Amino acid sequence: VISQTLLKRIGDPTDIAKAVKFLTLDAPFITGHVLAVDGGRSLNL
Known part of the structure; x- marks a missing residue:
């Protein structure tokens, strides 16, 4: 999960x-x- 968030x-x-x-x-x-409070996980970059 941590590797999939922008904030790490x-x-x-x-x-x-x-x-x-x-x-x-x-x-x-x-x-x-x-x-969305998800550390940037929902962003599609």
């Missing part, structure tokens, strides 16, 4: 917490998005 590390609960914190910010320009 396993995520931890802090990564999820930071994503949740970002989604709670008042960012009026973002109206909808699916946020």
